[in-house]
Amino acid sequence: MCGVCGCSNPGTGGHAHDHHHDHHHHGGDNHRLLRLEEDLLAMNRHQAAHNRARCQDQGWFMVNLLSSPGSGKTTLLVATLQALAGRYTVGVIEGDQQTDLDAQRIRATGTPAIQINTGKLCHLDAPLVANALDQLALPPRALILVENIGNLVCPAAFDLGESLKVVLLSVTEGEDKPLKYPDIFAQAHMMLLTKADLLPHVSFDVARCLEHARRVNPGIGHLVLSATSGHGMAQWLDYLQRQVATFGNAGAAPLLTEACP
Ligand SMILES: Nc1nc2c(ncn2[C@@H]2O[C@H](COP(=O)(O)OP(=O)(O)O)[C@@H](O)[C@H]2O)c(=O)[nH]1
Ligand SMILES: [Mg+2]
Known part of the structure; x- marks a missing residue:
């Protein structure tokens, strides 16, 4: 989150927000902001633990996509939804500050999607996801794919109760991003280098990017893919399905639907 202003608490401080101050911040204010931030994160952790327990009970495998x-x-x-059609019961949670454009794209595949509009908030948090889970009302044994707000900073601080964190970095963004925004790469299980079809046209060193990512997270997995050309998609789908199977084997019921061939 914005460590300076506590951006999910409008009016508590400030930079780059449209509230105004007629005073200077003093030590006391900083202390109060720090307390607010700690309280907020503690509250989020508490709800995330509930979400995780609920997913475990229901056999829901939740993936958080960050970028x-x-x-x-x-x-x-x-x-992914098109390729896996009929294999799993799937629900999608879409996070954006405004519009339901992404939820519409998802629903066009026949998959139920809940759009969360966060307004000024720059990340999804566990209470918002709990609410979306209520609305999705999925049956037991389902795959839940969460698209977080586009932001490489704030979503890193908010556990949603997911089982898998996947960070996407497109090859047009530069291989230095894992070093510049280490928190999100440090937490991710998998890094997907996307838009691989553009590699011939941009200066992006895959090996260097991987080296940077491993510097902040030695255990991070990686795949190079293009959702538009299909390059690397088979490996991604295979990875995702293996994660789902591992989750099933770890105690929750397997996620394959009755309709699975
Ligand atoms: N060339 C190329 N463009 C892509 C690829 N994936 C997405 N895009 C384009 O990148 C833009 C942003 O994609 P979108 O999926 O909306 O990104 P999001 O904001 O992370 O959800 C759109 O214009 C897409 O068509 C890809 O694999 N290759
Ligand atoms: Mg999107």
């Missing part, structure tokens, strides 16, 4: 805006999250989701 900057435009890296290709929705395009990858649509391609």
Whole structure:
């Protein structure tokens, strides 16, 4: 989150927001902001633990997709849903500050989607996801794909109760991003280098990017793919299905639907 202003608490402080101050911040204010931030994160952790327990009870495998805006999250989701059609019961939670454009793209595949509009908030949090889970009302044994708000900073601080964190980085964004925004790469299980079809046209060193990512997270997985050309999609789908199967084997019921061939 915005560590300076507590951006989910309008009016508590400030930068780059449209509230105004007629005073200077003093030590006391900073202390109060820090307390607010700690309280907020503690509250989020508490709700995330509830979400995780609920997913475990229901046999729901929840994936959190994280990236900057435009890296290709929705395009990858649509391609994934089309490729996996009929294999799983799936629900999607779409986070954006405004509009339900992404939810519409998802629903066009026949998959139920809940759009969360966060307004000024720059990340999804666990209470918002709990509410979306209520609305999705999925049956037991389902796959839940969450598209977080496009942002490489704030979503890193908010556990949603997911089982898998996947960070997308498109090859047009530069291989230095894991070093510049280490928190999100440090937490992710998997890094997807997207828009691989553009590699011939941009200066992006895949090996270097991987080296940067491993510097902040030695255990991070990686795949190079393009949702539009299909390059690497088979590996991504295979990875996702293996994660789902592992989750099933770890105690929750397997997620394959009756309709699965
Ligand atoms: N060339 C190319 N463009 C892509 C690819 N994936 C997404 N895009 C484009 O990138 C833009 C942003 O994609 P979108 O999925 O909306 O990104 P999001 O904001 O992360 O959800 C759109 O114009 C997509 O058509 C890809 O694999 N290759
Ligand atoms: Mg999107």
